[in-house]
Amino acid sequence: MRLRAKIILYVVVLHVVLAAAAVGLLIERPLLLFAVEAIFVISIAISVRLIRGLFVPLDLIQTGAELIAERDFTSRFVPVGQPEMDTLIDVYNRMIDRLRDERLAAEEQQQLLQKIVDASPAGIVICDFDGKVQQMNPAASRVLTAGHPARSEGSGREGRDALPHPPRSLADARDDILANVNVGESRLVPHHGSRRMRVSRAEFRDRGFAKSFYLIEEMTEELRISEKGAYEKLIRMMSHEVNNSVGAVRSLLESSLRYAPQVGEADRDDFRNALQIASARIDALNRFMAAFADVVRIPPPVKSPTRVAELVERVAALLRPELTDRNIRMQLDLADRAAYDVDESQIEQVILNVFRNAIDAVHRDGEIRASMHGATLTITDTGPGIADSAKLALFTPFFTTKRDGRGLGLTIVQEILANHGLTFELRNARAGGAEFEIQFGSARG
Numbered sequence: 001m002r003l004r005a006k007i008i009l010y011v012v013v014l015h016v017v018l019a020a021a022a023v024g025l026l027i028e029r030p031l032l033l034f035a036v037e038a039i040f041v042i043s044i045a046i047s048v049r050l051i052r053g054l055f056v057p058l059d060l061i062q063t064g065a066e067l068i069a070e071r072d073f074t075s076r077f078v079p080v081g082q083p084e085m086d087t088l089i090d091v092y093n094r095m096i097d098r099l100r101d102e103r104l105a106a107e108e109q110q111q112l113l114q115k116i117v118d119a120s121p122a123g124i125v126i127c128d129f130d131g132k133v134q135q136m137n138p139a140a141s142r143v144l145t146a147g148h149p150a151r152s153e154g155s156g157r158e159g160r161d162a163l164p165h166p167p168r169s170l171a172d173a174r175d176d177i178l179a180n181v182n183v184g185e186s187r188l189v190p191h192h193g194s195r196r197m198r199v200s201r202a203e204f205r206d207r208g209f210a211k212s213f214y215l216i217e218e219m220t221e222e223l224r225i226s227e228k229g230a231y232e233k234l235i236r237m238m239s240h241e242v243n244n245s246v247g248a249v250r251s252l253l254e255s256s257l258r259y260a261p262q263v264g265e266a267d268r269d270d271f272r273n274a275l276q277i278a279s280a281r282i283d284a285l286n287r288f289m290a291a292f293a294d295v296v297r298i299p300p301p302v303k304s305p306t307r308v309a310e311l312v313e314r315v316a317a318l319l320r321p322e323l324t325d326r327n328i329r330m331q332l333d334l335a336d337r338a339a340y341d342v343d344e345s346q347i348e349q350v351i352l353n354v355f356r357n358a359i360d361a362v363h364r365d366g367e368i369r370a371s372m373h374g375a376t377l378t379i380t381d382t383g384p385g386i387a388d389s390a391k392l393a394l395f396t397p398f399f400t401t402k403r404d405g406r407g408l409g410l411t412i413v414q415e416i417l418a419n420h421g422l423t424f425e426l427r428n429a430r431a432g433g434a435e436f437e438i439q440f441g442s443a444r445g
Contacts, residue, residue, distance in 0.1 A: 011047040015040045060085070064092050073100035123216030125178065129209050143197065143216055144178075178214055242289050246282055253279050298415050301343035305444040308347065309334035309372045315351045316370070319359070326364045333371040338443035340375070346416045353409045354379050354436045361434060375443060380435040385428040 019040045026033040060077065067075050076093045079086040117124050123140030125133060136144070178199065181187060186200040198217040203210045253275050263271045316330050323330055358368045361383030369380045410426070417424045422438055429435040 007051050008048055011051070012044060015044045015047075060088060060092070064096075068096075068099070071103075073103060121218075123214075125214040125216065127212045127214075129206075129211060131212065140214075140216055143218070181214070183212065239289050242285065246285060250279065250282050253282070298346075298412065298419070301346055301416070301420050303341040303343055303420075305339035306342050306344045306347065307337060307339050308342070308377060308440060309337050311344065311348045311351055312370050312372065312377070315348060315355055318352075319355055322359065323368075326359065326362070328359060328362050328364070329367045331367060331369040333369070333373075336372040336375060336443075338375070340440040340443055342420060342422075342440070343416075346420075350413050350416050350438070351377075351379075353413050357409060357436075358383070358434075375440045377438045377440065378435055380429050380433060382433045385432060385434050386426070 019037055022033060022036045022040070026036060064077075067073075073096055076096060077089040079089055117137045120137060121139055123143045124137045125140045125144075126135040128134040178201075181189075181199050181201045183201050183203050186198060189197045189199050200215040200217075201212055202215075203212055205211075257272065257275050260268055260272050260275075312334060313332065316332060320330070355368070355370075358379060358381035361381050362368065363383070366382040368382075369378075371378050371380075413424075417438065422440060424436070424438045426434065426436050
């Protein structure tokens with residue numbers, strides 16, 4: 001029973017008891033009895049009215065609390081003409097107006113912040129208290145779901161609810177791009193072979209508990225341009241110094257050969273052999289420097305309709321004697337025979353370099369598979385795969401895992417494919433070994 005009902009019941013019972021006592025005392029004096037009973041009835045009516053008036057402010061407070069609980073900040077109370085009530089109503093109306101203004105300002109700021117986050121070229125990922133992905137902006141969605149259509153369902157939604165897939169553990173993040181990054185740390189992380197991301201992690205407090213967020217910045221093109229500028233400068237300087245020295249030394253060697261008849265007959269052959277070996281080493285040094293200079297001199301692609309499958313077959317035929325000698329099987333599955341707008345000679349060079357890397361990885365007694373389906377060329381080998389320590393430096397100039405390598409093969413491949421605007425990836429294959437994938441876009445005709 002509510003408090004108001006209890007008080008009204010008490011007043012009624014009290015008046016009924018007093019009325020009954022009055023009846024007992026004034027039964028013989030009817031006129032006085034009727035007067036007293038009338039007074040009791042009037043007293044009950046006045047008491048009930050006063051009680052109702054007393055509880056009106058409480059009703060007002062309860063109604064206001066219910067409106068606030070329902071987040072209704074638009075309803076206002078109208079003054080009733082009672083000073084006490086009007087003062088309470090004025091306080092409530094001013095409070096509700098302030099709450100409505102603050103809520104509106106907060107929503108506008110949230111919308112502005114959300115639009116900035118959504119438009120940011122950097123990926124932003126927010127995690128819940130359990131370390132699962134709770135929210136990500138479109139840029140982060142593109143990074144984490146790149147090349148994985150099954151995970152990108154619903155990614156067309158924007159804003160705070162733009163979740164390309166249900167919340168998942170960071171340990172399941174593609175290529176561990178988010179895992180193993182500590183709070184306050186910023187590190188360069190390899191992603192999809194040639195791509196490199198700078199991932200930074202920080203924390204904020206939500207309802208007293210720590211939550212993490214990640215900032216993901218695409219650094220691939222910036223690093224490629226920076227590295228290209230550095231190695232171009234280095235190669236030009238090396239070529240200048242080596243060419244100056246080589247020209248003079250070669251001239252001296254050729255001049256020295258003229259003195260061979262003057263050398264004793266017993267030493268004449270050794271003299272000629274020594275100068276010829278030195279001359280051959282000078283030629284090898286020239287070729288070595290020319291290979292470095294080729295990276296700098298890669299021209300812009302001259303595109304024409306080219307059947308990539310035929311290029312693969314041509315390169316495979318060229319390498320067949322070496323493959324046979326090493327007992328390496330070549331499997332071709334070239335269902336896509338369409339033509340694509342590429343520079344034929346440059347793409348042939350790319351395919352040759354990728355095949356050569358696959359051959360070196362397998363070494364002997366293995367298999368190389370090349371498939372062309374849906375505008376995608378994939379070359380897979382049965383070698384040892386890519387070591388974790390090498391993933392970040394794969395496309396870095398002069399980096400190589402081969403004993404006699406120069407570290408320029410993948411650099412040339414990256415430069416050619418980047419100039420073509422083609423998407424590519426070098427990764428470990430699920431069945432073992434490594435695979436190189438190139439996407440050629442739309443076919444001609």
